[in-house]
Amino acid sequence: MTETQSTQPESTAYDVVVLGAGPVGENVADRTRAAGLTTAVVESELVGGECSYWACMPSKALLRPVVARADALRVPGLSRSVQGPLDTGAVLARRNSFTSDWKDDGQVRWLEGTGADLYRGRGRLTGPRTVTVTVTGAAGGRRVLTARHAVAVCTGSRARLPDLPGLDEVRPWTSREATGAQSAPGRLVVVGGGVVATEMACAWQALGSRVTVLVRGESLLNRMEPFAGEMVAEALTEAGARIRTGTSVKSVTRENGTVLVTTDGGDRIEADEILFATGRAPRTDDIGLETVGLEPGSWLAVDDSLRVTGHDWLYAVGDVNHRALLTHQGKYQARIAGAAIVTRAAGEPVQAEEWGAHAATADHAAVPQVVFTDPEAASVGLSLAEAERAGHRVRAVDVDLSSVAGAGLYADGYKGRARMVVDLEEEILRGLTLVGPGVGELIHSATVAVAARVPIARLWHAVPSYPTISEVWLRLLEAYRDA
Amino acid sequence: MTETQSTQPESTAYDVVVLGAGPVGENVADRTRAAGLTTAVVESELVGGECSYWACMPSKALLRPVVARADALRVPGLSRSVQGPLDTGAVLARRNSFTSDWKDDGQVRWLEGTGADLYRGRGRLTGPRTVTVTVTGAAGGRRVLTARHAVAVCTGSRARLPDLPGLDEVRPWTSREATGAQSAPGRLVVVGGGVVATEMACAWQALGSRVTVLVRGESLLNRMEPFAGEMVAEALTEAGARIRTGTSVKSVTRENGTVLVTTDGGDRIEADEILFATGRAPRTDDIGLETVGLEPGSWLAVDDSLRVTGHDWLYAVGDVNHRALLTHQGKYQARIAGAAIVTRAAGEPVQAEEWGAHAATADHAAVPQVVFTDPEAASVGLSLAEAERAGHRVRAVDVDLSSVAGAGLYADGYKGRARMVVDLEEEILRGLTLVGPGVGELIHSATVAVAARVPIARLWHAVPSYPTISEVWLRLLEAYRDA
CATH class of the missing domain: 3.50.50.60 (FAD/NAD(P)-binding domain)
Incomplete structure (x- = not known):
């Protein structure tokens, strides 16, 4: 000193x-x-910091129009008037303004x-x-x-990049380039299955790229309840993205501008850009x-x-x-x-x-997360698997969100699902997961319930407004009561 | 017996x-x-009952496309692709399906x-x-x-109709006809300023009618915080509706199909239909x-x-x-x-x-309500005025929703406002009111907080996901702390 x-x-x-x-x-x-x-x-x-310029803000600026368009297309009376794809230039310009042009x-x-x-x-x-x-x-x-x-x-x-020889010369995208790009690559390979991978796959597929997602495991969003990744993967596939599970990158090179990816199974994939969303350091x-x-x-x-x-x-x-x-x-x-x-x-x-x-x-009990894809996926607290690993005696109850009047009104053909994890000894919520259009703002009700350890008996007195999607709470409480 | x-x-x-x-x-x-x-x-x-055929369900079926369209128009990249007005026929057909064609x-x-x-x-x-x-x-x-x-x-x-001579012959609309009509009247006079009046004015103005709202008092939605009615009135006016406050109907007749309304101020208004949304019996x-x-x-x-x-x-x-x-x-x-x-x-x-x-x-402490207009207005518990009348020692804190990152991302030019009413003796919430696009599902978080009497100190541990509109909770808690 x-x-x-x-x-x-x-x-x-x-x-x-x-x-x-x-x-x-x-x-x-x-x-x-x-x-x-x-x-x-x-x-x-x-x-x-990262959030303002290279993560949350730009990614959500890219995703909000995707979600708004999907919502609009699910409402007759409006669907016929929504013409053509997103205006990618306008979306990117708006994203630039949300990052203050990186100033x-x-x-x-x-x-x-x-x-x-x-x-x-x-x-x-x-x-x-x-x-x-x-x-x-x-x-x-x-x-x-x-x-x-x-x-x-x-x-x-x-971003943590994998240890692949010659990766630097490929100039791979990380979350920074994926949220900051000024045009849509024609073909984009996304490596990873977490939130960044999933959100960026959703955004760029909607903004004009042909997206291929390579996931090492068997599913997307594997820190959430299994149905979250399944439903988001299904929607991504419907939107035209390809998802290959159980697949790792064995090698990657760039030749004449084109990225050549070889998978561990020996397949070769060409792309214009490759995003590694393979964790953080x-x-x-x-x-x-x-x-x-x-x-x-x-x-x-x-x-x-x-x-x-x-x-x-x-x-x-x-x-x-x-x-x-x-x-x-x-x-x-x-x-x-x-x-x-x-x-x-x-x-x-x-x-x-x-x-x-x-x-x-x-941090231990009530961490919320919203994945801003179409459909949105949102969770707070523990998943069933996490609660069981933590030694809690719990029961999970599931509800099909399409059974909620407010969901049907929100969008035709509404697909969504909810799971509530209840601690059977304390009769409180350990976690809640929601997947479906329009659920992003709904998760905070569960965050309050988990963080305040509100007894199930009292949650019956928290009346959801009719007909909102929040009435999923009634279906969950009923499912728990009648199980 | x-x-x-x-x-x-x-x-x-x-x-x-x-x-x-x-x-x-x-x-x-x-x-x-x-x-x-x-x-x-x-x-x-x-x-x-009423709700399924002549109230909540059909009114929300009429309003959801209005709100989805407004949301889409506030997102660049999409706004240019949303063409023309709503397809009224498609909206009414969807409404019919939500009422199961009244079977x-x-x-x-x-x-x-x-x-x-x-x-x-x-x-x-x-x-x-x-x-x-x-x-x-x-x-x-x-x-x-x-x-x-x-x-x-x-x-x-x-519906409670006023005691006006000859009203039967005018065949006025009540909430039933307003939610069930099979075409948009060219000119619609709405009498009243409550939820039914406000929602139906919003719906029919968007579906093609020229709407005039006659309100006896000085504002709409006067059972909510004053800013709720003000903001919804402003939006209705921007959408083309006329709102006349301090105005009652003195007489009304129908001649050759046209409704002739005379106000207490002596003005005459012509319309094709007149809706009385003047309370319930x-x-x-x-x-x-x-x-x-x-x-x-x-x-x-x-x-x-x-x-x-x-x-x-x-x-x-x-x-x-x-x-x-x-x-x-x-x-x-x-x-x-x-x-x-x-x-x-x-x-x-x-x-x-x-x-x-x-x-x-x-029923006494935690009644929620969502007004499904554009913007949405949602509240739970007591307004400031109600809390003071009830003898609680309270403080209200207000937040401009446009200061919330998630709101700005949700819609360009986002306008919204929130008020939290805190009981200073018990350090709990007595009420919360939100006005703005996309707040309808957010109010349930406050319903849980009010019904469970969650202490303000604990609400700090209920972390809203970034960047959602739910972060208004942080702004409200900060405003209360720093007041």
Whole structure:
């Protein structure tokens, strides 16, 4: 420490130093600044992070027109007036506006409005409570930031590419290129079966690409109830995409612009682009973890206040802690970590009990997710398999959504399904999964029920409005009662 | 009783006799039959009731294409491909199919499937525990039904017309004609400002009519937060409808097919049809209430188990008790009344405490409603004004929905608003109101929160999925925290 300080005179002391200005870092800064702590935020790319420019926002901007069109086509009286395919240029232009053309002025203004100091450059831990920033741009140089109370690592994750020889020369798409492309490739191979793969397959198939999805396992969306992946795969296939399950990429090359994929079964597939949506890796490989005794490139284990095990000044918030790689869950953790930092800075006891103000309990029990495909798939809490693995005594009840009046009114030929997982000992919900058009906003009702541990008996008093799709709640409660 | 029986030998004994086979009567029958009680159901019109043929179902079938079209037009990439107005013929044909062309075979099969006996005809109380049916059709005659345990009056409500001379000859529309019309009138005057008036104005304006709404008060939807009516009125006006507030009908005539309306201000308006959506009256005027000491034509006061004050065998369920004139709330009451009847029949104690299995507590605290207009308006629980009148110490926080990322993605130029009413003593929600495209399925999350009295502190752990419109919850919680 002494040596570092002596060679680097440009040292500034803060209460809190935040590494990474994505939504997670922004929220930690917001909460600590709101309590009057001094806060520095270090960002090497765009303020606003992956979500704003290369993930949630652009992907949903691509998908919303796909879903709106599908919804319109399912309503007679309107279907005959919806002509032709989507206007891809207009959709991409709208996507560009949602990413502010990949400029972060607006988010910088917001961050500065909180009173946090923004350092543009790469930040690395250079010892306990110390971050050294290699400043980007003309000014350049290095700045040492010290943190009286906490350093929060909010650097997120990046796409993980498979270890295939020559992959760099293929210039494969990751989630960044898939959400940012300025035209639809004629043929797109999507490798993977998770949310990114599924959403991007849905978007680009609708925007004019011929999409082939290569899935190593037997199904899409395999972290949800099995019917979710099945129904989304069926719709993707109906939309014209090809889905090949049980298939891995053995090799991939690019020749004269064309991507040539060879599968493990020996088949060859040609494409114009290939998207690898094969998981995420933590962005912790170059942030100086080794200087505080942690493993570079590792996910960072934390307690429920998001504090890294064994370091009372170090927090890891968002994707980097591997609790739930979702923007909204990262923001939730950021609010809690921010509050915990503030409380500890004041020397007050944290409320670390389950569901307390300083415990991210929902990460274990009530994580929601919406897959913005057509049909939408949404879930919260545990699937049946997860609940059983966790040792809960549960029962799952299923309902065909087409039996709900509101669903039939929403769309002709409505196809959808719901599953509720009930804890038989506590008579509460452990999880709910919904698949079908228009269910994306409906899942929050289940999130409230799971997070608040509302007894089944009380859920009977939460009356769904007639005729909304929310009446699926009645069918689920009836199915549970009568099982 | 003795005399009645001696002159009417055709007497059949049941455990339960239900007057009216709308959704409410159907649910009372279902619950009592499921418990093994013998049940008779008497219906003078169509099994399925007002909701299935002349209210919720046809109105929502008319409105869904309007909303889907509006949604599509707000998404670039799609808006240019949506051509021309709605195909009114196709919309009306779909509406006809949702009402099964006003035939009740399907619902009769369902009711018979429960094992209840259906009597088609007019049922009247002819003394305690006794209903006499004037049978409809060729068979004719009268049947006396006796009820060992309960008679449930589920006869609902009808449109209330104002007392204007010569109104019959004008052949005005009520909700029945407005939801059932087989073509769009060129000019339609809508009298009233409630849900029926607002929804039908929205539907027919979109289906080709030139609509003029005459509202006695100063705003539409005046049982919701003021901004609901304001925003829906603004959208209706943009769609081309005329809204005249502070206006009553002084007289109305029909001459050569044309309706001539004179307002209290002396203006004359011509139209092809006129809809009176000016409230509801109980259908209790001709059901023999006088034979059991009750006032014909009155709303029937009940306790929370839906039992009529002073009559331990008589229940009034749904609109007739005037607690909440909504199909879903009537069905809720029916489930509770059915369970209460079964429990009392078994000689067991009812769970009459608040939110107990036999108390329709939600009627007082957590009634949801969705107005299926463009934009949608949805609410649950108490408005600010209602909460203050009820003596709660509350604070309202408002959020502009356009500040929510998911709303902006949903529709360009998204306009919407939310208000949360928080009880400052108990730190729970008393009510929530949402106005905007796509909010109809979102209100159920608030219904769960209000009905389960979820503390505000716990609602912070109910994480909305990013980027859905449900993130309005975060903005509301922040606004409350920072107020």
